[in-house]
Amino acid sequence: MTKDMKDIVALCKRRGFIFPASDIYGGLNGFWDYGPLGTELKNNLRDRWWKDMVITPPIGPDGAPIEIVGVDSSIIQNPRCWEASGHIGGFNDPMVDCKESKKRYRADHVVVYLPKDGEGVAVSFDKDAEDDEIEKRLKKLTKKTPADFETAKLDQVDVAKFANIIGPDVKEAGTLTEPRQFNMMFHTYVGAAAGDENKAYLRPETCAGIFLNFKNVVDSSRVKVPFGIAQVGKAFRNEVTPRNFVFRSREFEQMELEWFCEEEDVPMWFDFWVEQRTNFWLSLGLPKSSLHFLDVPKDDLAHYSSRTIDVEYQFPFAAPDFDELEGIAHRGCFDLTQHAEFSGQKLDYFDQPNNRRFVPHVIEPSTGLTRGVLALLCEAYTVDENRPSGVYMNFHPSMAPKKAAILPLTAKEDHVPTAQKLYMDLRDEFVVDLDIKQNIGKRYARQDEIGTPYCFTIDNDTLADGTVTVRERNTMSQERIHLDKVKDFLREKIKG
RNA sequence: GCGGGCGUAGUUCAAUGGUAGAACGGCAGCCUUCCAAGCUGCAUACGUGGGUUCGAUUCCCAUCGCCCGCUCCA
Numbered sequence: 001m002t003k004d005m006k007d008i009v010a011l012c013k014r015r016g017f018i019f020p021a022s023d024i025y026g027g028l029n030g031f032w033d034y035g036p037l038g039t040e041l042k043n044n045l046r047d048r049w050w051k052d053m054v055i056t057p058p059i060g061p062d063g064a065p066i067e068i069v070g071v072d073s074s075i076i077q078n079p080r081c082w083e084a085s086g087h088i089g090g091f092n093d094p095m096v097d098c099k100e101s102k103k104r105y106r107a108d109h110v111v112v113y114l115p116k117d118g119e120g121v122a123v124s125f126d127k128d129a130e131d132d133e134i135e136k137r138l139k140k141l142t143k144k145t146p147a148d149f150e151t152a153k154l155d156q157v158d159v160a161k162f163a164n165i166i167g168p169d170v171k172e173a174g175t176l177t178e179p180r181q182f183n184m185m186f187h188t189y190v191g192a193a194a195g196d197e198n199k200a201y202l203r204p205e206t207c208a209g210i211f212l213n214f215k216n217v218v219d220s221s222r223v224k225v226p227f228g229i230a231q232v233g234k235a236f237r238n239e240v241t242p243r244n245f246v247f248r249s250r251e252f253e254q255m256e257l258e259w260f261c262e263e264e265d266v267p268m269w270f271d272f273w274v275e276q277r278t279n280f281w282l283s284l285g286l287p288k289s290s291l292h293f294l295d296v297p298k299d300d301l302a303h304y305s306s307r308t309i310d311v312e313y314q315f316p317f318a319a320p321d322f323d324e325l326e327g328i329a330h331r332g333c334f335d336l337t338q339h340a341e342f343s344g345q346k347l348d349y350f351d352q353p354n355n356r357r358f359v360p361h362v363i364e365p366s367t368g369l370t371r372g373v374l375a376l377l378c379e380a381y382t383v384d385e386n387r388p389s390g391v392y393m394n395f396h397p398s399m400a401p402k403k404a405a406i407l408p409l410t411a412k413e414d415h416v417p418t419a420q421k422l423y424m425d426l427r428d429e430f431v432v433d434l435d436i437k438q439n440i441g442k443r444y445a446r447q448d449e450i451g452t453p454y455c456f457t458i459d460n461d462t463l464a465d466g467t468v469t470v471r472e473r474n475t476m477s478q479e480r481i482h483l484d485k486v487k488d489f490l491r492e493k494i495k496g
Numbered sequence: 497g498c499g500g501g502c503g504u505a506g507u508u509c510a511a512u513g514g515u516a517g518a519a520c521g522g523c524a525g526c527c528u529u530c531c532a533a534g535c536u537g538c539a540u541a542c543g544u545g546g547g548u549u550c551g552a553u554u555c556c557c558a559u560c561g562c563c564c565g566c567u568c569c570a
Contacts (some may be wrong), residue, residue, distance in 0.1 A: 104497085184570075303570070304570080440528085445531070478530075
């Protein structure tokens with residue numbers, strides 16, 4: 001039985017994991033709200049990441065625990081920051097639409113052949129067009145040869161000439177629209193007066209806030225290279241096409257680590273982090289067979305990166321392909337160098353024992369928290385026609401929004417007070433549900449659908465001998481354990 | 497942003513130019529000693545705004561949203 005996104009989205013809404021943002025107003029494209037269970041799930045994933053990074057970071061290759069500290073930086077920073085990072089200069093790609101072919105092109109990806117003598121039409125091509133293909137098409141459309149033309153990228157061509165240009169996929173001139181700017185960054189204005197002088201941006205990624213605080217952290221927290229700075233937070237991108245539920249949304253959450261090390265140690269740490277991050281996802285229940293590692297081809301690398309490995313997950317909407325869950329990028333010393341230049345501040349690191357200064361290189365494991373939540377949801381969704389609910393959420397117990405439900409077998413007699421007592425006892429340590437209403441099968445089914453791994457049922461035997469039934473979600477099997485053992489049982493099962 | 501499809505209870509669906517039904521779910525109650533049983537009752541929908549019409553959920557337009565393809569994805 002294949003997993004269908006429609007069913008997963010419906011369950012998420014039905015049970016309170018994820019709702020469309022502004023639902024009562026008809027929603028807003030690219031924005032989602034997390035409901036009671038979705039928030040628990042997201043917090044679980046976030047807390048686990050934070051614990052693994054900052055509280056109990058991994059043991060390094062030399063056998064000693066590595067050092068990572070956390071920050072929580074502002075979403076809005078000085079706009080100069082985005083000039084330094086390349087987001088303002090590099091990501092304002094002008095786009096051109098063709099009214100005839102209905103295609104859209106990046107203006108700098110279209111090459112225009114302009115007649116040298118200024119007579120006749122100009123012809124445009126995709127930048128990857130083959131030479132013989134160009135020659136053939138030029139001959140057909142203009143009866144001239146490539147030598148009769150000079151070339152320019154479309155973004156360099158005066159808009160006034162567009163009427164005379166034949167688009168890459170059509171036969172007549174004048175179908176290209178004027179270039180439109182596509183800025184992926186949301187902007188806003190700081191202060192009461194809205195004007196260009198106080199224009200600011202919502203961060204398109206959280207990592208900049210880490211680099212901006214590099215000096216502050218080094219000066220204030222006694223860290224020594226190699227070390228890491230971690231951050232979890234919201235980021236915003238004005239995606240052209242938000243798609244696939246929360247996979248590509250315009251407001252999302254990232255969990256990013258910037259690992260600062262010496263250049264010569266980069267290969268070692270790169271491998272280290274790929275392994276660490278892989279183990280992270282495996283330990284949360286994503287099977288190896290659903291993960292894929294993509295060594296990003298050089299042409300596709302971001303402007304700052306010399307190597308990136310994407311950890312991809314087989315989301316249902318991508319299957320049989322995979323889509324990016326996490327990127328582990330070698331960012332070199334690009335960011336610190338850029339920010340040092342734009343800010344005029346020294347952002348190098350002084351290695352006191354060796355008496356030398358250098359700009360650390362950076363390995364960045366960067367993952368989407370909200371994408372991680374989606375992966376957990378998709379992985380957990382399990383169709384099972386042999387159970388009343390027809391479906392259950394097979395969350396790893398450590399990720400499950402509710403760790404257990406306490407169910408008095410009947411709403412009468414003495415089952416309820418005993419259940420209430422157990423509930424009060426457990427809720428100090430675990431997120432648990434107490435459900436008294438309706439028959440037991442209905443309640444088991446309800447817990448299955450929200451992925452609660454264990455149900456503790458109180459019956460007459462509980463009153464007699466102090467044991468409860470533990471009902472296990474995946475197998476629906478039951479065993480009896482003593483009330484005194486319930487906490488230890490849960491602790492043991494939930495351990496990550 | 498373009499092209500195509502779609503929009504009816506929480507979910508999944510049905511019907512209709514004369515203002516809508518079901519199933520499941522939810523809630524309340526009865527019943528129940530372990531998997532949505534049974535019984536009773538209750539609540540909840542034509543995405544939004546215009547237009548045509550005596551009358552629109554139905555036809556038209558716009559808008560918002562969802563799905564597919566293109567484009568984009570730091």
